Amino acid sequence: MESSIILTNEQIVHKIQRIAYQILESNSNENEIVIAGINGNGFVIANKIAKVLENISDVKVLLCEVKIDKKHPLEAIDTSLTKEEYQNKALVLVDDVLNSGTTLMYSVKHFLDVPLKKFKTAVLVNRNHKKYPVKADFKGISLSTSFHERVDVIVEGEEIKAYLK
Numbered sequence: 001m002e003s004s005i006i007l008t009n010e011q012i013v014h015k016i017q018r019i020a021y022q023i024l025e026s027n028s029n030e031n032e033i034v035i036a037g038i039n040g041n042g043f044v045i046a047n048k049i050a051k052v053l054e055n056i057s058d059v060k061v062l063l064c065e066v067k068i069d070k071k072h073p074l075e076a077i078d079t080s081l082t083k084e085e086y087q088n089k090a091l092v093l094v095d096d097v098l099n100s101g102t103t104l105m106y107s108v109k110h111f112l113d114v115p116l117k118k119f120k121t122a123v124l125v126n127r128n129h130k131k132y133p134v135k136a137d138f139k140g141i142s143l144s145t146s147f148h149e150r151v152d153v154i155v156e157g158e159e160i161k162a163y164l165k
Contacts, residue, residue, distance in 0.1 A: 006151070007141060007162035012124065015140030016045065019122050020052035022138045024059065026120060027090045034091040036079065038107055041096035041153045044160070045124055050075040051079040062086065066093070066107050073106035076133060085116045090118040092138070095151040097162075098123040108134060125151050125162055 007015070027033050033053065037046025043065045050061045065080040079086075093107055104121060111119060122138035127145055143151065143164070150165045 003152070003163040003165040005161055006143065006164045007125070007160075009159045009161055011139065012162065013048075016048045017052050017126060019138045019140060020049050020056065023049065023092055023120070023122065024053060024057050026137070027048045027059070027118065028129050029056050030059060030090045030117070032060040032062065032089050034062045034064055034081070034086045034089050036066050036081075036086070036091055036093050036107075036111070038066045038068060038093070038095040038103060040070075041155055041160075042066070042094050044096035044155050045096055045122075048131070049092075049122070052156075062089070064091075066110070068103060068107055068110075073102055077107065077110040079110070086111075087114045089116055090120075091116050092120045094122045096123065096130045097125045097127060098136050098139075099127050100153070104136075105134045124153060127151060 035046045035050045037043035050063045053061045068077040069075045091106055120137040123136040124140040126136045126139040126142045128142060152163045154161050
């Protein structure tokens with residue numbers, strides 16, 4: 001299957017910076033923000049967003065990895081932070097691609113057990129093919145694709161690229 005690049009590394013760096021500024025603006029009254037990345041590429045992107053936030057503001061950034069089995073999202077979800085560490089804080093859940101919304105939906109559900117000040121979601125690529133009523137509050141790019149097309153985000157070291165297959 002032929003693939004075409006939809007986001008170069010340079011474009012992704014720019015999108016991540018823009019998302020970080022939007023997160024900061026949306027949480028301007030907060031002293032602390034939790035950036036929770038879904039394991040794999042979501043966590044890589046969350047880490048990059050967290051670094052930008054630390055460089056552009058004095059806000060304390062807590063990075064959290066959300067460990068979910070994407071093939072079996074009903075299995076137990078684990079996080080690298082305890083519930084007490086993110087309780088009553090502003091939290092942004094980050095993933096690379098919003099396809100059907102399944103992964104994001106079950107990850108959101110996990111965080112609903114704990115009171116949060118504010119809860120938002122961020123994705124690098126929003127495909128506009130949602131099976132669940134979940135939306136990305138912050139997105140790098142929105143794509144209208146057909147169901148047979150696929151978006152792949154490839155991380156190689158510090159380089160990230162997004163392809164449409």
